[in-house]
Amino acid sequence: MDKKGFIAQIAPLAVAEMQRCGVPASLTIAQAALESAWGMSGLTLKANNLFGIKGVGPAGSVTMSTTEYSNGQYVQVPAAFRAYRSWTESISDHSNLLLKPRYVMVLRVDGPTAAKAVAAAGYATDPKYAGKLIELMDDHCLHQYDKGEEEMEKVTVIVDGVKIKDGLFDAKTGTSYVPSREYGEALGARSVDWDGKSRTVNVVTK
Missing domain, CATH: 1.10.530.10 (Lysozyme)
Structure with missing residues (x-):
């Protein structure tokens, strides 16, 4: 990273x-x-x-x-x-x-x-x-x-019609941020884990 x-x-x-x-x-x-x-x-x-x-x-x-x-x-x-x-x-x-x-x-x-x-x-x-x-x-x-609230707007993240988490939107870069765990679980993931050594988020769906 x-x-x-x-x-x-x-x-x-x-x-x-x-x-x-x-x-x-x-x-x-x-x-x-x-x-x-x-x-x-x-x-x-x-x-x-x-x-x-x-x-x-x-x-x-x-x-x-x-x-x-x-x-x-x-x-x-x-x-x-x-x-x-x-x-x-x-x-x-x-x-x-x-x-x-x-x-x-x-x-x-x-x-x-x-x-x-x-x-x-x-x-x-x-x-x-x-x-x-x-x-x-x-x-x-x-x-x-x-x-915070001025530079990064609050946004609502919805998956299949269901709100999963409030996130943040950076208007300068056009990037939305939402915790990966909530997003993964909303998509039916069995687990969402952070690997500190490789700096990756591991999402297990099966």
Whole structure:
């Protein structure tokens, strides 16, 4: 999956979380891109952890080596990270983390302000963390997603006359977004699963 594909995968989920709890979509996308190396980090491939959140998650935990900034230098240290069953679960947990009091200044502000606030609150030890996030926002035009309802219209997806899910429509690209699981199940799929290693959605119909 290239960077454009990664953003297309993450953006609808980030916008939905922004509408749910006020975390700027641009921050969610930028953090996911930075922390997961655009979905290709070992932690993301192994545990669907897009944000480098430590601890025990819904699917347990995995121990990985991570880079921390300490005493003026970058060092490698082992740490236990949360494991998730899907990217959707990881993004939701990220939002819930940012709803904690220490991150209150992140909510309902523009992307750059949120980037500075999340860094100041100690999300990461990297002193250049905010700058890296803002650079990603600027380079990939992520600010457009902070206007969720203005830039991406809500649409209703109907299959055989039956509404399956509300989605989002990007008027600039003419692309509609709807969660693949709901779409697959509406078409009678037995299962719809995300394969983090190959970055594919597997739909089983037989």
